Amino acid sequence: MHLQFIGIDPETGRDGSPTAWVDVDNADIVIQSYTADEMTRVQCARNTAPGHAQGIPDHETVIRIPARLAPMLREACDAAERAQL
Template sequence: MALQFLGQDPLSPNGGSPTFWLDTETGDILAQGYTSIAHATLAEIGSIPEGEAIIRFPQRMIQFLPAVPE
């Protein structure tokens, strides 16, 4: 797997997350972000399968995501 750095939230304190990478072999997007989601939000989402997480990132991060090829 070869990861290409896409971008990091410029307003994140201490240069931390959220961050996006692109897996150049599969085209998958990898995201590092905050998993501390409010209980009310989790209640609205419902059950989350084992091994999965809801990751929150600011709208301003969308600029780092590549366009989907047609």
């Protein structure tokens, strides 16, 4: 696996580092961010996508991505699309 660094939260401190990468081998976007609090997890578990079972599967989690990371996510999406070509 080779991760291409895209960007880090510009307001990150020493104790936080929401970060975006692209796996250049398969074009997946990889995100490090804050673990969602229990209220957010409960809301996500209740508000499921149509046609899907309620809850959060054991192999998945809910994360929060700060809006400040949006420009880096756009760049990661562009990089992922380029990697697929």
